[in-house]
Amino acid sequence: MISLEPLIFELSKKGRIGLYIEDCEIEEIPKEFLREELNLPEVSQIEVVRHFTRLSQMNWGVDTGPYPLGSCTMKYNPRINEELSWMDEIQWIHPLQDIDDIQGILEIMYKLEKMLSSITGMKRFSLQPAAGAHGEFTGCLIIRKYHKDRGEDRDEMIIPDSAHGTNPASAAMAGFKVIEIPTNEEGLVDIEALKSTVGKRTAGMMLTNPNTLGLFERNIKEITEIVHDAGGLMYYDGANLQGILGIARPGDMGFDIVHLNLHKTFSTPHGGGGPGSGPIGVNELLEDYLPVPVVDFDGNKYYLNWNLPKTIGKVRNWYGSIPVLVKAYSYLLSMGSNGLKLSCYASVVNTNYFMKKVSQIRGFTIPFGNAYRKHEVVISAEKLAKETGVTALDIAKALIDKGLHPPTIYFPPIVKEALMFEFTDTETKENIDKYIEALKEISDIAYSNPEILKKCPNKTLIGRVDEVYANHPKTMCLSYKMYLRKIKENI
Amino acid sequence: MDFFIHPYIPNALILKEMLKEVGIENINDLFNDVPKVNFDLNIPILDEYSIYKEVKSILSKNKVYKKCFMGGGPWFHFVPSIIKYLITRGEFLTSYTPYQPEVSQGVLQALFEFQSMICELYNMEVANASLYDFPTAIGEAILLSSRVTGRRKVIIPSSIPEDRKSVIRNYAINLEIIEVPFLDNGCPDLEYIKKIINKDIAGVYTEIPNFFGVIDFKIKELIEIAHEVEALAIIGADPLLMGIIKPPGDYGADIVVGDGQPLGIPPAMGGNSLGIIACKNDMRIIRQMPGRIVGMTKTIRGERAFTLVLSTREQHIRREKATSNICTNETLLAIAATIYMALLGKEGIKRIAKRIFHNTQYVIKRIKEIGLDTAFKGLHFRDFTIKGINIKKLNKFLKEKEILGGREISENIGLFAVTEIHKKEDIDEFIDLLKEFIRRN
Numbered sequence: 001m002i003s004l005e006p007l008i009f010e011l012s013k014k015g016r017i018g019l020y021i022e023d024c025e026i027e028e029i030p031k032e033f034l035r036e037e038l039n040l041p042e043v044s045q046i047e048v049v050r051h052f053t054r055l056s057q058m059n060w061g062v063d064t065g066p067y068p069l070g071s072c073t074m075k076y077n078p079r080i081n082e083e084l085s086w087m088d089e090i091q092w093i094h095p096l097q098d099i100d101d102i103q104g105i106l107e108i109m110y111k112l113e114k115m116l117s118s119i120t121g122m123k124r125f126s127l128q129p130a131a132g133a134h135g136e137f138t139g140c141l142i143i144r145k146y147h148k149d150r151g152e153d154r155d156e157m158i159i160p161d162s163a164h165g166t167n168p169a170s171a172a173m174a175g176f177k178v179i180e181i182p183t184n185e186e187g188l189v190d191i192e193a194l195k196s197t198v199g200k201r202t203a204g205m206m207l208t209n210p211n212t213l214g215l216f217e218r219n220i221k222e223i224t225e226i227v228h229d230a231g232g233l234m235y236y237d238g239a240n241l242q243g244i245l246g247i248a249r250p251g252d253m254g255f256d257i258v259h260l261n262l263h264k265t266f267s268t269p270h271g272g273g274g275p276g277s278g279p280i281g282v283n284e285l286l287e288d289y290l291p292v293p294v295v296d297f298d299g300n301k302y303y304l305n306w307n308l309p310k311t312i313g314k315v316r317n318w319y320g321s322i323p324v325l326v327k328a329y330s331y332l333l334s335m336g337s338n339g340l341k342l343s344c345y346a347s348v349v350n351t352n353y354f355m356k357k358v359s360q361i362r363g364f365t366i367p368f369g370n371a372y373r374k375h376e377v378v379i380s381a382e383k384l385a386k387e388t389g390v391t392a393l394d395i396a397k398a399l400i401d402k403g404l405h406p407p408t409i410y411f412p413p414i415v416k417e418a419l420m421f422e423f424t425d426t427e428t429k430e431n432i433d434k435y436i437e438a439l440k441e442i443s444d445i446a447y448s449n450p451e452i453l454k455k456c457p458n459k460t461l462i463g464r465v466d467e468v469y470a471n472h473p474k475t476m477c478l479s480y481k482m483y484l485r486k487i488k489e490n491i
Numbered sequence: 492m493d494f495f496i497h498p499y500i501p502n503a504l505i506l507k508e509m510l511k512e513v514g515i516e517n518i519n520d521l522f523n524d525v526p527k528v529n530f531d532l533n534i535p536i537l538d539e540y541s542i543y544k545e546v547k548s549i550l551s552k553n554k555v556y557k558k559c560f561m562g563g564g565p566w567f568h569f570v571p572s573i574i575k576y577l578i579t580r581g582e583f584l585t586s587y588t589p590y591q592p593e594v595s596q597g598v599l600q601a602l603f604e605f606q607s608m609i610c611e612l613y614n615m616e617v618a619n620a621s622l623y624d625f626p627t628a629i630g631e632a633i634l635l636s637s638r639v640t641g642r643r644k645v646i647i648p649s650s651i652p653e654d655r656k657s658v659i660r661n662y663a664i665n666l667e668i669i670e671v672p673f674l675d676n677g678c679p680d681l682e683y684i685k686k687i688i689n690k691d692i693a694g695v696y697t698e699i700p701n702f703f704g705v706i707d708f709k710i711k712e713l714i715e716i717a718h719e720v721e722a723l724a725i726i727g728a729d730p731l732l733m734g735i736i737k738p739p740g741d742y743g744a745d746i747v748v749g750d751g752q753p754l755g756i757p758p759a760m761g762g763n764s765l766g767i768i769a770c771k772n773d774m775r776i777i778r779q780m781p782g783r784i785v786g787m788t789k790t791i792r793g794e795r796a797f798t799l800v801l802s803t804r805e806q807h808i809r810r811e812k813a814t815s816n817i818c819t820n821e822t823l824l825a826i827a828a829t830i831y832m833a834l835l836g837k838e839g840i841k842r843i844a845k846r847i848f849h850n851t852q853y854v855i856k857r858i859k860e861i862g863l864d865t866a867f868k869g870l871h872f873r874d875f876t877i878k879g880i881n882i883k884k885l886n887k888f889l890k891e892k893e894i895l896g897g898r899e900i901s902e903n904i905g906l907f908a909v910t911e912i913h914k915k916e917d918i919d920e921f922i923d924l925l926k927e928f929i930r931r932n
Contacts, residue, residue, distance in 0.1 A: 003795040004596065007831050008604050018569055018834030021842040021911070024849045028736070028870055034803055035709055035734050035841070039611045042836040049573055052601065052830055055580040057734045058591075059597030062883025063581030067591075076499050079583050082538055084546045086575065089553040094561050095761035096898055097554065098890070104552035106761055118532050130623035130764070131819035135807070141661055152837075169816035170808035174633075174666045175778065178811040218524035242524060252528040263819065268624075271578075271823030272598035273588035274621070275763070313657035317624045318565075322762025330546055346500045348521050371522050396591065406591055411807065428501040429509060455791070460593040463792035470800050472786030473774060477787040478800070480607035480619045482772065485616075 004461050012041035013479050018048045032391055039481075058461055059272075060284045060405050065399075068398065070408040070420025071164065071212055073264035078334060081268065081327035090326055095318045099303050105322060109295045111277075112329045119340070120238070121251020122281030126290040133166035133313060134240055135259030135278030140174030141312045142257060142282065142289040143204045143233050145486050147312035149310060152231065154203035160189050162213060162412045164239055176203055179286035180361045183414055187213045187368030206235040206294075209253070210243035212412040214351060214419070215467045224254030225480070233257065239267045243348060243374025246341035257282050258299035262321075266328040277324040286315045291315050297318040346425035347375045350432055354421060355485035357436040363387065363443045376422035378415050379407075387416045390446040390453050395439070397456040397464055402438045429476045450479045556895040557668070559919060560739045561856045562874040562906035563652065565758035566748060568731075571834055574755050574827050583826060588783070588819070588927040592798040598822065599797035602785045606769075610842075612733040612832075613747040614740025614768035617776075620783040621825040622766030622817065625750035626655045629696060629727060630662025631781045632746045632768055636694030636723040637666055638779040638814065646671055646688070646695045648679040650702050655804065666693070675871035677703040681712055690718075690720050692747070698727040703906065704851070704874030706732070711742040718743065723776075730754055730767065732872050733760060734844025746770045753910075755831025756824050765824045778804065781815030847873050848909040850918065854909050857922040861929070866904045874901065874908045880929065888928050891923050894921070 030460040031314045032116075051405040060067065089104060099106070113125045129135040134404055137187075140157070141371040147154045157176035161183055164263070167465060168178040189207070205227045209217045223298045236255040243264050250258045262268050270276070282290060288469040292311045293304035304319070335343060355377045360365050363384030366377065381392050396406030423432055444451055457464065469475050477483050493501050502509065510518060537545060561568040578584065579661070582597060589595030589602075602620040609618040622628040634644045645663060647656070649670035660668060670827065671679040677698050688695070695717040698899065699707045707713075714724040725746045726739035731753050740748050751765025766833060770776045786800035806813040835843060851871045858864065858877060866876035875896065882905035886896035898907030 002793065005600065007607070008829075009607065012836070017839050018837055019839055020834075021839055021846060023842050026845050026848050026852070028708075028852060029736060029848075030708070035613075035733065035737055038734070038837050038840065040835065040840055041835045042831055042838065043833060045834065048830060048833045049577070051833070052826075053578045053580070055597040055601050056577070056580040057597065058600070059582040059586055060594040060743060061582045061585035063585045067585075067587065069587055073589055074587060078499065080542060082579060082584070084550070086556045086579075087547070089550040091757035091759050092567070092756055092761075093760040094554050094555055094556070094559060094565065094567070094895060096561055096563075097556070097760075098752050101554035101556075102760065104550040106548050108546070111555070112855070115532070115534055118530070118534075118764075121528075121530065123616075127825050130627070131817070131822075133816040134623060134627075137816055141664070158817045165807035165813065166818050168811035169809075170814040172813075173611060173810040173816050178916055182795045189785060211666075215767060216522075221526065225571045225802070244522075246532060247522055248525045248528065250532060252530070253526065261819075262862070269584045269823075270587045270819070271820035272583055272586045272595075272602075272826065274820045275824060276819040288889065305855065313661055315627075315655050315661055316658060317626050317654065317764060318761025318764060321764075322760045324762070326546065327549075330542055332534055333542045333545065334539070335534070335539045337498075337532035337534045337535050338492055338495070339500075340498055340532065340534070341492055342497060343496060343501060345494070346502050346519055347508045349509050349513070349518070350502065352513045352521060356513050371524075397593065400591065400593055405594060408590070410909055423499045425502075429505055447615070456595050461594055462596060462794045462796050463539055463790035465592040465796045465798045466789050466791055467798060468799050470786045473787070476800060478606060478777070479610040482616050483607075483787060487900070 004058060007271040007480060008041045008043060008051055008322060009045050009473055011051060014042055016042045016044045018043055018229055019044045023485055032429055056430055064140050065405060067405045068407050068421045068423050070422040071239050073424055075267040075424045076426040077267055078224050078331065079332040085144055086327040099301060103302055106295050108326060108329050109301050110297055112325055113180045113295065115332050116260060116279055116281060117191055120281050121249030123284050124287050124290060125279045125281040126294055128315055129278035130316055131165040131274060132261040132278040133170055133260060133278035135280045136166055136170035136314045137173055138272055138280045138291060139235050139259055140171050140176060140259040142286055144174055145289055146286060147231065147311050154201055156201040157203055158197055158205040162211050163206060163208060164212065164237060164490045167237060171206065187215045188217050191219055194223065194226055198226055198232065200230040200313050202230045204233035204235055205470050206237060207238050208237040209334060210240045212376035213368055214376040215371060219251045231460060232467055239264060242344065245344040246337065247344055250405065251283060256286055257446035260326055267331045268324045268327040275321045275324055277321040328393060343425040347423065350423040351377050353374060354432050355424065358439060359442050361440050363446060376420060380415050381417040381419060381483040384443065388446040388450045388452050392419050394453045394456065395442055397420060398442045399438055400452050400457040401459045404435055414418050512637045523824060533878050545600060550677040557893060558917060559895040560907045561895050561898055562908035565752045565761050566908055566910055567758060567912060568753050569908050570755050571755050577830055578823050583823060584806055586680050589799060592796060596797060599785050599892050601826045601829055602822065603797050604786060605783060605825045608829060608832040609767055609769050610737065612730050613769050615726060616772035618769035620785055621820060621821040622768055622782055624764030626658035627662065628766035628768050630659050632645065632725045632748045633659065633663050633694055635779050635781060636725060636802065637747060639723060639776055640693045642691055642693035643667060644691045645693050646670060646684060648673060648697050650677050651698065652702055674707045677701045677867040678707040678709060681709055684716055686714060689722050692720055692722040694723040694725050696725040700729060700732060700872045700874065704871040705867050705869035706736065706872050710739060714742050714744055717889050731844050731847060734840040735848055740802050745776060751828050754828035757864055758916055763824055765821045765828055779814050782820055783819045798886040843911050850876060850909040850913050854918045861922060873910060874906060876906055878904045884932065885928055889924060892924055
């Protein structure tokens, strides 16, 4: 097969090394336990630099161009935040240093927590969870323990069918039975269905607001009341906080638990899929259930407080994704209260501007009515697919050929041929116009010569990836070792 | 609030114009459905220079130790300069999970290489693209063993630290965890396991080296005991130790987990973590693996390509039936580890492991020379205990000498570590200070 960049294993040549380490002799390990085979590549330092530089060049990032993935909030990642997070005073600190030695980072954690509390209207935060889904899991563990401590046997978690997939997965991991409730024709939680679902077994409800359609659940107070009256707790999935950032707060809406994604709303880079950070905030009711330790201040010193009587314990090693916390803190200072609000305004205007223009393009519809969206909008290409055979996947690949990163596709599952756009506050009007123009052109081609679109992308370094080949048990190849074995076995 | 110019918000001053195209005059019309509550965030806005000054001045209150002997992780290993240089390239740093393979080959191939190198280290055939950290990887491995076997009990060593156990208990919240007592080398008592093991056990977990740094040479026996009742053997193995001793894969381990932090990742107060999970080539296990997995495939034009595979296991498709809830993982740090392993290669990883092992033997030899001893018997790798002195007082004394001491296991037992960055002189100085401390107390 043609390969753009060989695997690093294929660059290996005996007798090369990327780092000088002086050799030494050891004798204590019994011979039968000594390692013999170890097939790591042998490459010099420049080859490593070139290989990974070339790989980076084969990758799209916010630094490369627009990245409108819905529910991912791909904001610009300011480099000053990065630079501060790489200081020795962050990177070369040990978690077990004396409190006196880590006053700096504890101060940042403390101040960040206060800011997140005021942004969400929650009482306290734990900065421990490693990502959004991890925050959800932590929240579910808190809900579980809360009911258990009260001697109540509640094992059902209510989740709308429009929710992020992590919600039901996290609830299930924490031992809950997931009860899915439908979305009504307006794209909102079906209140009647909710009323008939809640009961003695209801542990809580997980809700994203604005939801994944970009619509604000305007009946939120009624929803929280229904769940609270039934004895359940309300969990806020903060993946979509961007849509109301600085405008409204989950705490004021009646949510008991909130997770935030610092790598979304607070601009820390996604790094190709992590490290992220998913702080979890709670109201007074659940303060003592947070993972330990939390950071407190005794008027003189910051310290790690392990004394939360009802704590669920720990959900990961140590105290959280520390460098990510520094980046988020620095970002918050660069925005200030008004900047955060402006950020929300810009992303919501961007979305509605885009929605208005796209709704006029042949083949695309806006499911669940034309109500204004918040930070994101889901477009359906169902009509286009029916009339031309061109699917959301084809559209995504055609956008790539136009130098534009596609939106999230086929999500949420309640929308057929879904294209979920989120431009955040980062995107220029010019780039949003480019997407509108591109979708118009794609629609025109779909109605005139759809076959062309089936072969997209053509201008990328590689052609469309064969997903069937990738996933078939016979051809599936998950490591170099497996690859070598398949060659040997002639597969 | 008036719209104002801001460097991160390019449309700030044309929002009004864009609103007109939407057909509305007032921005508040976009938020009519949101309940109005007044609140003040009270966050100041600073210019870039002021942020830099502010954050730097706060962080200057952190103390960076030049010498560290703290055991139990995270560890102070050397981190080659080019790792930061490469992983902060914007194309890696600012990318999302590689959902669109045609424009994400860089991250995908790097992750495939990560998986491949992890497989080589442990002699396994499949690895995922990372989990959050070591304890969560153990938790996920235990859940994995339960899904594969359909059983609900797991065995873990009682020697692992309480904070790690706490994470495991939270992950295995619906399972029963049985703790095995340890022998005088800190390794699990195999005779005890033999007595209690039966066909209700989903998985047996142990670590190499164990928490006290002792290399467990009975991994093979433990795996055999697990396999006799068709339970899965889960081994937590230090990736650098694999440079000198035979890997768990050689003995038939079903799942291997590891702490990736020693692979070129700075400790960052425990905030840079990388969880490793690998399994053998068994579709029963592979189909139940948690997290992202990258596979090699081809394009419709016939080129080699990489893409995320087996996504029907994952939360965005399978929802409550997913094998895990994990979405965002630790990709960038997995790439850091990949670069580190590429730099070391076959020879380098052996040399670095030998260097660490050599330093460990040397420090223990010197400890014994001055009349002290480790709390556990056996060959140590990197981590070692010192017993018989007051650890709190010792740490205080070392701190005065600008040295970060050990982790307190009990009042008179501390967990320490040496890595490849410790020179003979550093270890000799450490021993001299121990001597001085004993003399004074």
